[in-house]
Amino acid sequence: MSFGETLRRLIAEREIGVRELARRVPCDAGHLSKISHGIKRPSEQLASRLDDLLDANGELVALFTTTSDNTGQATGAGSEKTRFPDREEDDExxxxxxxxxxxxxxxxxxxxxxxxxxxxxxxxxxxxxxxxxxxxxxxxxxxxxxxxxxxxxxxxxxxxxxxxxxxxxxxxxxxxxxxxxxxxxxxxxxxxxxxxxxxxxxxxxxxxxxxxTTAEHAATTSGDADLRVMVTAERLIQGMYEERPAAVMLRRADATLARAPRAPGRGTAQLHTARTQLLALQGDGAAAATALRTAEEYLQQLPASVTRNSPSVFAYGEDRVRYTEVWAHAYVGGSLGELEEAVERALHALPDDEPPRRPAQLRLLHAAGLVRAGDVTEGVRHAHAVYEAQPADQRSTMVTSLAKQVMEAVPEAGRKQPGVAAYGELLASGPRRSMA
Incomplete structure (x- = not known):
């Protein structure tokens, strides 16, 4: 069998699609399809990579060597461009x-x-x-x-x-x-x-x-298990602000946690905070409190290089845990005194050079907690001031999502209040969406 025929057989036997195999390589799926149909030749590195991914036990490498000998590659006859004009053209x-x-x-x-x-x-x-x-x-x-x-x-x-x-x-x-x-x-x-x-x-x-999806595949290929967990945790957190189903995301968090490394790491710690927030979204206060304590324990076990007080995506310090604490109070409820104390702790834990988005998110969570506790007027007034102060290009999905959740927490009977109506108009103006 030729290289392409053998590749097609292995793909069928392993029950993996060409696109999925291309992601794992990684390479262009169209290029891989042409190789499998004999239209193009693979490079030596690609042949070796495919052999490993498909558990071919050297079969693809051997076929590559045989094909290379027949085309003059092994002997060095001709230039790369002369021998493989199609591949040169494809790369260009x-x-x-x-x-x-x-x-x-x-x-x-x-x-x-x-x-x-x-x-x-x-x-x-x-x-x-x-x-x-x-x-x-x-x-x-x-x-x-x-x-x-x-x-x-x-x-x-x-x-x-x-x-x-x-x-x-x-x-x-x-x-x-x-x-x-x-x-x-x-x-x-x-x-x-x-x-x-x-x-x-x-x-x-x-x-x-x-x-x-690309980030998760790349993390898996890198062999860095904690990075793979971190990508999943960050994806789950982003999903909460996009209002994806909490129950579905919680199942994924639990499945990821079951496969996570035993040694405490940045990714696993972030996954515990994500679980806390998801449990709070579902109204399970007891489970959220337990998950929060676990996140606090992980924080104590992480190295100082990770827990440094720094406004970075890759830092996991006291501010992360305190933000999660405010989130839990805002969604599960409890006394207003406990909520306000949690907000103060979280604001105090922020790095000195923290950008404005995180303080805005904390204050919007505070506002939502006030509304859910029955103080609609003060909660909406607080949220209106916070969201209005945010520059249009800083009204990220996270900030805007939390601002909308304040309005969603207002009982139907309170929607006609002048302050609530004005806040609704502000939200209707929306953030500016621009990528370039």
Whole structure:
């Protein structure tokens, strides 16, 4: 059998679709389909990767070697472009599509930028700096995005994130099956998760959903179990503000927790806070209180590098737990005194340079708690002041969702109050949705 025929047989036997297999590689599904039908030849790295993913026990690698010998690849006859013109053309077409996508988003991409990047690549090779040495730089870039996506409106973050994802994707594709491939997948997962969060904040849940899936697959491929849990936890938290079914998300949280690493980690800690919030959404105060205590225990076991008081997506400090405490009080109920004390603790726990969104979210939760406790006038007045003070481009999905939940908590009989009606008009004006 040929390489393509064997690949099709293995795909059928393993009951995996071409698109799913392409995601795991990762590569373009159309390119993989052409390989399976003998239209195109795979690279050596891709053949090895497919062999591993399909448990082919070397069968695909052997067929690749045989085919390469027959075409002159093993002996080095002819240039790469002469031997594989279709693959060269396909790569160039993909490169042009990616660049055009970046131009559409407003990211810095032009012939001059491309030329400078090629020159820099040549300088790096001349001084012995290969792509592997760039990993530390990219991990630092990921850390910087952890701060900036909380500070900047989505339309300023998305183009830069997209440009960096294109660069990392192209680098990672050259390391498939190599020693550093898992590390590049980890970078890809973090950047994809940040893109998903940013799109969610921009009110684009459909686009965000695909990026969440990409982030989860990349985390799985990287072998970083805690990163995989963290991506799922962040996705569940975002889903609450998008008003996805709490019962469905709670089942997913429990299933993820059952497979999570035993050692405390950033992802597992965040998953416990997500469970607390989901239980509170369902009105289960006792279970929410138990989950909150577990989150507090995890906080004490995490290293200082994670729990530092820092306004970053990747930090898990006291402010995260205190925010969850306010959430539980706001949804489950209890005395107003306990709610207000929780709000004060949460505001005090925020980093000094915390962006305005988190304090706004805490105050909106406070307002919702006031309304549910029966103080509609004060709760709505409080929410109106908070939401009106937010700049239009800072009214993220999270902020707007909490603002709407204040209105939803108002009993039908109270909707005609002048203050409530005015608040409804403010909400109707809505946030500004822009990606570029």
């Amino acid at each position: 077409m993909q490169r042009r599509r990616l660049l055009q996508s970046l131009i559409t988003l407003g990211a810095a991409s032009s012939p001059a930028v491309e030329a400078l990047q090629h020159i820099r690549d040549g300088v790096d090779r001349a001084i012995g700096r290969d792509e592997g040495s760039h990993l530390d730089d990219w991990e630092e870039t990921v850390a910087e995005y952890g701060y900036s996506i909380l500070q900047l409106p989505p339309h300023r973050t998305i183009p830069e994130l997209a440009a960096d994802l294109v660069t990392v994707q192209r680098v990672a594709s050259r390391h498939v099956g190599g020693r550093q491939y898992p590390a590049w997948c980890r970078v890809n997962s973090n950047l994809s998760m940040l893109m998903a969060k940013t799109l969610g904040s921009a009110g684009q849940p459909r686009l965000a959903r695909d990026w969440w």
